[in-house]
Structure formats: C-alpha cells, structure tokens
Ligand SMILES: Nc1nc2c(c(=O)[nH]1)N[C@H]1C(S)=C(S)[C@@H](COP(=O)(O)OP(=O)(O)OC[C@H]3O[C@@H](n4cnc5c(N)ncnc54)[C@H](O)[C@@H]3O)O[C@H]1N2
C-alpha cells in the first residue's frame with residue numbers, strides 16, 4: 591500500500607504542465623490562476639489622504655492650540671488649490687485628499703469647534719491620521735506574481751489599480767461520470783438491487799463552485815464497450831475526467847480496463863481509510879481520476895488528492911495547491927492501531943484553549959449522513975494510537991476546489 595503523502599507528491603509532480611492562457615475580464619477571472627506578473631501601475635494610496643473624519647491642520651504644530659477653519663474637503667474633491675498654513679485648518683473626511691501644508695489630521699472626536707475656531711482635546715503628533723501617497727505600493731513594483739490564484743482580494747487589488755482585463759490560465763473542462771449498473775437517478779423509481787447515485791451529485795455540486803466548466807457525463811453501465819465509447823467521446827473535449835466506482839478488483843469494474851485501452855493508467859492501493867483503491871492517468875490530453883465507489887471514499891479521495899491535482903492542472907504551483915491542515919486537540923482516543931492512515935469525520939469546535947476534535951459515530955465508507963455533521967477530517971497516522979488531548983492534523987471540510 592502506498593503512503594498518502596508519497597502518493598500526493600507523485601501525483602502533483604507528474605501532473606505539472608503548461609496550461610493554455612486566455613485574456614479575460616476582471617470578474618470572470620475570479621478563482622482562476624494568473625498567467626502573468628502584474629506591475630503596480632499607480633502608487634497606493636494614489637494621493638495623500640485623510641484616514642479619519644475630522645480636521646486637517648497646517649504648518650507648525652508647536653505652540654499652536656487653536657486653528658481657524660478655512661476650508662472643507664470631502665472624498666472625491668480636489669485639494670490641489672488649497673494650502674494650509676500655521677493656524678489654519680480644513681474640515682476633512684475619510685479618504686479626502688489632504689490640502690498642501692497639512693501636518694496632521696485630528697479626528698473629530700478629539701476636537702471642540704466653536705464657530706470657525708477649532709481646538710484639540712488631545713495632544714497631536716505630526717503625520718497622524720494621514721495616509722501618504724505610495725506608502726503601501728509604489729509604482730513600478732510587483733503587484734501580483736504569475737501562478738497566483740485570483741481570490742476576491744486579488745480581484746479587488748487589480749481593480750484598485752485600474753486593471754479591467756488580465757491573462758489567466760484557461761478554465762478547465764471537467765467531465766464527471768458515475769459507474770455501475772446499480773445506480774439510478776433521484777427522479778427514477780427504485781427497484782430491487784438499485785440505489786440512487788450519490789457520488790456524481792457530490793462531485794458536480796462541489797465542482798459547481800469552481801471557475802471551471804463542468805459537464806455531467808451521467809451514469810456509465812457496467813459494460814466495457816459503452817464505457818470505452820463514452821470516455822473516448824469525453825476525452826475529445828475534457829481537460830479532466832473524473833469517475834467514481836469500478837476502481838477496485840471486481841469483475842464488474844470496467845473503467846480501469848477502458849482507460850487502459852484508451853490511454854494510460856496508474857492504479858494505487860493507498861494506505862488510507864477510506865479511499866484505498868484510487869487510479870489516475872490520461873486519455874490523450876485529458877487527465878483521468880478514478881475515485882472509489884463508496885461515497886465517503888469518493889469524498890475523501892476527491893478532497894485529499896483530486897482537489898490539489900485540479901489546482902495544479904489549473905496552473906497553481908504544487909506547493910500552493912496542497913490543502914492545508916490545521917492542528918486540533920482530540921476529545922477522543924484511538925487505541926487500536928491499523929495499517930492505513932485514517933481520515934475520520936469529526937466535529938471541529940473551538941474554545942479559548944483552541945480547536946478540538948470530536949469523533950463522530952458511523953464512520954463506514956458508505957455512511958454519507960455523517961458528513962453532514964462533520965465539518966472536518968482528522969488524520970490518524972497509520973500504526974499509531976491517539977490519546978485524548980493529543981494534537982492532530984485536521985483538514986476542514988470546506989468543499990473548496
Ligand atoms: N475484494 C475486494 N473488494 C473490495 C476491495 C478490495 O480491496 N478487495 N476494496 C473495497 C474498498 S476499500 C472500496 S472503497 C470499494 C471500492 O470499490 P469500487 O471503486 O470498485 O466501487 P464499486 O464496487 O463500484 O462500488 C463500491 C460501493 O459503492 C457504491 N457506489 C458506487 N458508485 C456509487 C455512486 N455513484 N453513488 C452511491 N454509491 C455508489 C456501490 O454500490 C458499492 O456499494 O471496494 C471494496 N471492495
């Protein structure tokens with residue numbers, strides 16, 4: 591059996607490639623990966639401005655305890671033609687440009703105003719409450735580096751610099767299939783031996799939150815020829831094909847054989863529970879991931895292996911594509927060692943002492959309902975016991991891609 595971290599590293603290394611680049615409107619780039627370095631084109635802040643609603647005071651501060659209010663500047667106004675000298679002040683608002691000669695801004699809570707006369711109720715320091723031009727970013731520097739995923743904050747930063755188009759790696763086209771004669775759709779009538787397809791719904795709804803194009807490939811029957819035809823057809827358009835079921839050793843497990851006929855496949859017995867059988871490979875330029883049929887095995891292998899893999903295929907560096915664990919203290923013990931690294935569904939909570947993990951009942955790999963209460967997976971290393979209050983790795987179940 592292959593160790594999880596070894597498998598993950600090998601998978602991400604072997605997937606590295608150069609994705610296609612497209613120019614796109616800013617909002618369309620959300621969650622895609624930047625394909626170019628972007629320069630700071632304007633100083634930030636763009637101009638000296640006030641950090642508070644209050645009064646800009648000019649000239650020398652020493653010996654000055656009263657100012658004449660001579661001007662008013664609001665956000666959006668120009669202050670280019672205003673100059674404050676010692677003893678002069680301007681009413682000013684947050685974000686408004688400070689007039690020339692401004693030494694400090696006094697926030698209005700620290701002032702007394704009588705007519706046009708301003709007095710301060712607290713000591714004033716030079717430069718207080720002034721955000722100076724270029725103090726955050728200076729023109730010509732690097733704003734963003736290629737391979738950065740464009741989070742909402744990155745989109746906002748680009749907008750704040752006047753960029754309305756960016757070059758990103760092209761969104762992926764991802765096909766999702768389920769496999770198995772036992773599977774029917776939720777709108778169909780149950781008959782003996784049949785079950786409703788859960789995995790395709792898990793994967794489609796999870797992937798819907800990604801910026802990629804997701805195509806529902808439907809249910810493949812346990813039939814070699816039909817599986818080959820469907821996968822060959824999907825591979826004409828797909829960057830990625832994800833299947834679930836039929837990956838282990840049974841005679842009715844046709845997907846592996848179909849992919850081997852059409853392309854290349856690596857089959858792993860992973861030392862993880864759930865999620866032991868896992869396969870990946872390619873049909874021409876389409877990458878293929880085969881998840882185990884049990885719904886929770888699908889969920890765990892999708893989050894722990896395929897999500898990082900999709901990030902790499904979408905253009906992120908492997909180091910950033912890894913899903914990041916956090917640490918939590920256990921409210922449970924594991925006394926029995928077992929040979930596979932276990933990803934337990936847990937309830938993660940926190941108090942003043944930090945995060946703690948509570949083990950949930952019903953950990954079977956077909957027991958999907960536990961995943962509703964669970965908000966994280968706890969990693970129990972192979973051949974290890976865990977005591978109460980031990981610190982262990984936790985992977986939040988946040989359904990990100
Ligand atoms: N002789 C062995 N049998 C099994 C082994 C093994 O090593 N030797 N491994 C077991 C483990 S662990 C897992 S996990 C499963 C994985 O099996 P497959 O990927 O081949 O999946 P199936 O046999 O097609 O299905 C397993 C199970 O999951 C149900 N299923 C499948 N697809 C869906 C779906 N889309 N929605 C809901 N449920 C689904 C299916 O009906 C089966 O009950 O193999 C073990 N067996």
Ligand code: MOO
Pocket residue numbers: 862863864865866867882884886887955
């Ligand atoms: O690995 Mo299987 O996923 O134990 O049920």
